[in-house]
Amino acid sequence: MSLAILFSRAQCGITAPQVTVEVHLSNGLPSLSIVGLPETAVKESKERIRAALLNSRFEYPTRRITINLAPADLPKQGGRYDLAMALGVLAASGQIPRASLDQYEFLGELALSGELRPIHGTLPAALQVREAGRSLVIPMANGEEGALIRDLTLYPARHLLDVCAHLSGASPLSPCAHPSSTALETSASYPDLADVSAQHHAKRALEIAAAGGHALLMIGPPGTGKTMLARRLPGILPPMSEEEALETAAIASVSGLGFSPQQWARRPFRAPHHTASGPALVGGGSVPAPGEISLAHNGVLFLDELPEFNRHTLEVLREPLESGHITISRAARQAEFPARFQLIAAMNPCPCGFHGDPRGRCRCTSEQIQRYRARISGPLMDRIDMHIEVPPVPPRQWRDTQREPLASSTDVRKRVIRARHIQLQRAGKANHLMTSPEIERFCRLETNGQHILESACERLGLSARAYHRILRVARTIADLEEAEAIATNHLSEALSYRRLDRKTGYY
Ligand SMILES: Nc1ncnc2c1ncn2[C@@H]1O[C@H](COP(=O)(O)OP(=O)(O)O)[C@@H](O)[C@H]1O
Ligand SMILES: [Mg+2]
C-alpha cells in the first residue's frame, strides 16, 4: 500500500489544531495535487517539495501523488506543512521507514535546497503536541522557542536530510532541553520607579493602579514624566504565573513578531502611535493576526496622546477592556485572541498642552479645551478607573526630592503583590474585574462613607458606572493597607482620582 499518514498542526488564533497529512501514490499520469482547503502558499508547496526532494538526492516518484490535509474544513495557510508533506512522499514511496511516524508531529517550511525555514506559532503548536503525547520535529530556528514547553521531546533540525536520517535510525537528532527556570526568571528587568523624582501623587496612583489592575489616565503638559511613569508600570506588577507567561508568549509567537526566550515571563509594554490603524490596534488581516491589545495581554497598553486616536478605534477597546478578549471576524474566518491588558493613557490638558501652566503660556479658549476633551467618548472614560493630573514640578521640589531616597520598583512591587494576593483570596480576581454583585459584597461602606460617596456623586453628576469604579479603587486602597473595611480616607482618596468627572472647568 502506498499510503503514508503524518501529523502536523494548523494555527487558529492562539490554538494549534491537529492536521493529518495523508499522502497516497497511485498509478496514472505523474502529478501532485493537494486537497483539503489549502490556500495559495500551501499550493506553492508542490514546487518546494519537488525541488527539496531532488536537491536532497531523493527520487521524486513518477506517479500520481495525492496529498490530503484533514480536517478539510480547517483553512490551511503558509509553508508549515512542507516538511510533513515531503516526508509523506518519501514514506509512501518507501524511501524512509513508515513504522514510527505516528510518534511524531512535523512542522517546517522547506527551502528549495531542502533546508528548513522557521514558521510562526511554534509555542502554541508545541504545547498541543505535548498534550497529544507525541514528539515534535521543527526547524532549528524555532528550537529555542519550542524548548520553553517543559516535558516535550523536541527535535530541532536544519535539513530535510537530517530528519530522514533520524527517522531511519542512521543518525538520531539530539533533543533540545528545556532551559533551567533560574535562567528565565533573572531575565525580567524593567526601568525603575526610583528614576522618577517628585510626582508623589502620580507614583501613588500608579501603585494603586498596579495593585488593583485599574485603568489610569494621566493628564499633564509635555515633559512632566507621564511616559516615564507608564513605562515603569510593568516593573511593579506582580510576577507572571507560568500560565500567563505561556499565553503572552503564544500571542507573540503567532504574531509574526516572533517570541524570543529573553521575553519569557516579562510583562509586555505596548505603546502604539495614535496614527495606528484599527486592525493594528485590535487585530485583523485576511489571516487574523493579533493586534496591539493582544500583544499587551497580561501587560500594559500605553496610549499616549489619547485624544489624537481615531475615535472609532477607541470605541473598539471598550469590549476587550471588560471581557479580556477580542474576536476578529474576516469573511468566513474567525479567530479569538486574549486581550487582558492594563490600559494606561496620557493626554495634554488642552490642544497646546500648557493649560494650567504657571507662566500662562496657554492661549486655548475654553471651547477649544472642551472640544479637545470631548474627543474621548464618555463610555470609554467610564471604563477608566482613575484620572490624575501630572503637573509641572516647580524647581524647588526637584531639589527637595534629590535629598530623600526614592522608593524603588522592588519596594513598591512587594506592596502590590501583597495587595493583589488579598484580592485573589477574596474574590479570585483583581479588583478592577469585580462585577456589581461582587462590589455589593466586598465594598460595603459604613453610613458615613455611604453619605460621602452619595453626595460626591450628586455634586459631580457621576454615572452608576463611575460610582462602581470609585468603590473598586477604594477597595484597592484599603487592600494596600491590608484593611478589612473601606474607611472614609480610602474613599476620599479614590474620589480624588476622578479629575475628569468634575463638571466645572478642567481641573
Ligand atoms: N519626575 C521626573 N523625574 C525625572 N525625570 C523627569 C521627570 N519628569 C520628566 N523628566 C525628564 O523629562 C523627560 C521627558 O519626560 P516624559 O516622561 O517623556 O514626559 P511626558 O510624557 O509627560 O511628556 C524624561 O525623559 C526625563 O528625562
Ligand atoms: Mg510622553
Ligand SMILES: [Zn+2]
Ligand atoms: Zn492650551
